[in-house]
Amino acid sequence: MAGLNLGPNAASLLNTGIAALPGIIDAFRKKHEQLNPGAPPPTSEQVIAALQSDVVADALKDEQLLAELNKPGYA
């Protein structure tokens, strides 16, 4: 990021954001790879099961985050 005069926090934030991008894009690709041209389309059962799997995974992650955020002295 030559040309930007950033403080340490700002530079760290920007670098974190940029570093996270490949991971975000990868996650989207993996999640929808069955929809890529050439790949067989997913069956209805697979799509419904994938949704339920996502719901369970999200619920677990939410619980984990809430436990972390509610720890005494976190804020």
Next chain:
Amino acid sequence: MQRVMRHYRLITVLALLWALAGCGATPPPNLTPQATAAFHARRALDVLRVIRDTAVDASRQTPPLISHKTAIHVVTWHKSLVQAIGAVPSGVRNTVDTALVQLKADIPPEDWKRIENYVNLLRAVIAEVT
């Protein structure tokens, strides 16, 4: 700092839009109506996850870009919303619309501005639900 945040948000949103565009917004034609609803619901969950993680990560910055209280509120909001979508995937559009109105009313305007780009992305995704 605001300049940096603009770059950060712009790059992230552009990458997400690009990724979503490449993932196919149209469900495969072989799906049943129930599975088509699940397909759209999953796409909404993808963006909801980004909103939650953005709020949590922003609250962890020094100084925090989003208040700790708001981060907890967003995670709790996300948890309820995901359960509601999982229970009734066909109602994802109305469920998300209602939940967004509630979230905007519940968190400070300055915190809302931090996640607004991702909220707009979510609105774009659920607008595709037919």
